[in-house]
Amino acid sequence: MAPSKSSGFRVACIQMSVVNDKAKNLAVAVTRIEQAKQNGCTLAILPECFNGLYEIDLFRKNAEVIPSGETCKALSQAAKSNQIYVVGGSIPELYNDKVYNTCTVWDPNGKLIATHRKVHLFEVNIPGKTCYREVNGMTPGNTLNTFQLDRFKVGLGICHDIRFPEMAELYRKQECDMLIYPGNFCMNLGPLHWSLLTRSRALDTQTFVAFVSSARVPHPTYITYGHSQIANPWGEVIGEADEKDTDLYVDLDFSVRENMRQQVPTEKQKRNDIYDVILKKN
């Protein structure tokens, strides 16, 4: 049984296979959102760049204007017809001839209630393993973004954004109850860092953290780790997928967050007289 609305809700992490065919990806996403609703979920979360492959050369080709593009129309309709909140992973967004890696959030009336443009673009250079410069195909966003799901406040990040504890700390300061990061780690960094980062952000902020990947599919250059998961405010992983095409359903009970904050009251112990993390612009 899904949790009662006052204590929490059930979440679907949709770990779908993403292929080089936008129409197919949209059809899969819509079906899986419908299944999430049938399984008692209040919120469905899609992975990063779910409407096309995570490839620099394809970003502009798959880019759409938000909210008039076909992906937004499909997500809005899926949210409305299933009466469910949808965090639409991310898509390449075309705006003033620039391309952003953007997450859209839809309420159960199909209304766009938030967007988040990835702030920290992925750049690594591990010779012989992974070299990636997302900045060659995307422009970074400059704002932090939240939305309200009933009485719960949710902060948004995309993939590499999870590596930056300062951003999560600012969401903690804004009293977020949960952080959501659609993502796609590679096989070199995923096994070492994916779960560690999910648990770390959950523990530092004493919130629930959902890190949602696409499924691992054969690809010449970028093999996705998978392992979508949710950690609770204690830093425990309370649900985890393997690498396959699957959906992970997790019940969130926010009384756990209250208990954690009372029993380990680090929020009240911060020494802001000697250090601080501040938001410079939004």
Ligand SMILES: O=C(O)CCC(=O)C(=O)O
């Ligand atoms: O930070 C990482 O290791 C991976 C990040 C990534 O793949 C992304 O931001 O899309």
